[in-house]
Amino acid sequence: MKRDTELLHIGDTPCDWNGAVNPPVVHASLFCFESLQEYLDTAAGRTQRYVYGRSGNPTTRVLEEKIAFLERTDDALALASGMAAISTALLAYLRSGDHLLVVSCVYGPVRQLCDGMLRQLGVETEYFPCSASADLSAYMRPNTRVIYVESPGSLTFDVQDLRAVARVARAHGAITMIDNTWATPLYQAPIPLGIDLSLHAGTKYIGGHSDLMLGLVAGSAEAMAPVRATARLLGGILAPDDAYLAIRGLRTLPVRMARHQESALKVARWLETRPEVREVLHPGLPSFPGYALAKTQLCGYSGLFGFRLQPRDAAARHRFVDALLDVFSLGYSWGGYESLILPLITHQKDNPALRRALGLDDDTYRISIGLEDPDDLIAALERALATWASA
Numbered sequence: 001m002k003r004d005t006e007l008l009h010i011g012d013t014p015c016d017w018n019g020a021v022n023p024p025v026v027h028a029s030l031f032c033f034e035s036l037q038e039y040l041d042t043a044a045g046r047t048q049r050y051v052y053g054r055s056g057n058p059t060t061r062v063l064e065e066k067i068a069f070l071e072r073t074d075d076a077l078a079l080a081s082g083m084a085a086i087s088t089a090l091l092a093y094l095r096s097g098d099h100l101l102v103v104s105c106v107y108g109p110v111r112q113l114c115d116g117m118l119r120q121l122g123v124e125t126e127y128f129p130c131s132a133s134a135d136l137s138a139y140m141r142p143n144t145r146v147i148y149v150e151s152p153g154s155l156t157f158d159v160q161d162l163r164a165v166a167r168v169a170r171a172h173g174a175i176t177m178i179d180n181t182w183a184t185p186l187y188q189a190p191i192p193l194g195i196d197l198s199l200h201a202g203t204k205y206i207g208g209h210s211d212l213m214l215g216l217v218a219g220s221a222e223a224m225a226p227v228r229a230t231a232r233l234l235g236g237i238l239a240p241d242d243a244y245l246a247i248r249g250l251r252t253l254p255v256r257m258a259r260h261q262e263s264a265l266k267v268a269r270w271l272e273t274r275p276e277v278r279e280v281l282h283p284g285l286p287s288f289p290g291y292a293l294a295k296t297q298l299c300g301y302s303g304l305f306g307f308r309l310q311p312r313d314a315a316a317r318h319r320f321v322d323a324l325l326d327v328f329s330l331g332y333s334w335g336g337y338e339s340l341i342l343p344l345i346t347h348q349k350d351n352p353a354l355r356r357a358l359g360l361d362d363d364t365y366r367i368s369i370g371l372e373d374p375d376d377l378i379a380a381l382e383r384a385l386a387t388w389a390s391a
């Protein structure tokens with residue numbers, strides 16, 4: 001059976017649900033025992049069953065089984081947001097005195113978590129450039145506990161060498177984590193490449209309709225055990241209604257991703273032909289520096305990419321963005337059905353050296369290609385570029 005077909009049915013047990021093809025939403029904090037013996041067996045770990053809403057829910061479990069299947073691994077855990085997944089995974093593994101290696105193009109709030117809370121807890125974070133991912137040996141210390149990557153990066157789309165990162169980490173006994181949000185588990189399975197934990201803001205493509213916050217962590221049973229234990233204590237679990245929405249999102253993930261991929265490549269290739277455009281940052285374009293590596297790790301491309309216009313003044317930037325807003329929306333959270341434009345004018349403004357190192361400038365844009373007809377998106381961009389060039 002093809003994986004798209006399997007995904008539709010993995011974890012679903014209509015026979016247990018009176019024949020309903022979709023799982024019931026189980027609103028439950030409390031799960032009761034049928035006998036004292038069952039209570040004792042459960043407490044002793046002889047019986048596996050639901051006991052309390054914070055440690056597991058049948059609706060959420062369907063979602064977790066589907067994610068573990070997509071990630072080609074044993075287990076997955078659903079949490080209340082992408083940041084809940086990331087912070088829970090990091091806190092599960094890091095202790096005072098540990099050294100944490102993080103890729104420099106990482107999602108901004110992860111940097112804030114590392115430089116703020118984790119530092120207060122005694123964890124030292126060191127950032128490495130994406131280009132160093134092919135050999136991180138020089139960065140490794142005896143106390144390096146975790147290596148954290150985000151590939152492709154969601155701002156710069158930089159691709160890191162996952163096999164090489166995993167090899168160095170294994171040799172030094174460190175744990176590897178990837179933010180796999182950009183590719184979704186459909187288009188990148190990092191665990192078979194050697195990465196220990198794959199994390200997602202399911203808020204993006206897995207939800208897919210811009211109406212859900214969701215975090216996911218997936219990995220082997222062994223790698224997940226500390227994450228599950230930490231999640232039970234931190235308590236950032238997903239509500240079952242949101243698990244249901246995420247399951248519904250997964251039903252159409254393959255068809256949506258195929259459309260995002262095709263339309264984004266069409267728009268990216270069109271932008272590449274335009275004289276107003278200096279550069280297009282899309283891992284699926286041969287002109288992109290990470291193209292060859294991406295081909296060895298990804299089996300598809302999502303709809304989020306970047307482009308740089310020729311430098312012009314602020315008035316031109318305003319004309320360009322505002323002219324797009326009849327078809328595109330202006331906003332941060334991507335992966336939904338609707339196309340977005342985001343000028344990277346404010347990103348890392350308080351850290352000019354990092355902003356320069358990441359190649360961000362006032363004429364760089366992030367674009368999320370939604371499910372509209374790509375010809376309408378290209379027509380809107382063409383009109384906006386004409387407005388940008390005017391006056």
Ligand SMILES: Cc1ncc(COP(=O)(O)O)c(C=O)c1O
Pocket residue numbers: 081082083084107154179181182200201202203213214215333
């Ligand atoms: C790449 C990436 N990772 C993680 C997150 C955090 O996800 P959430 O907003 O669901 O906490 C985001 C959110 O924008 C993201 O873009």
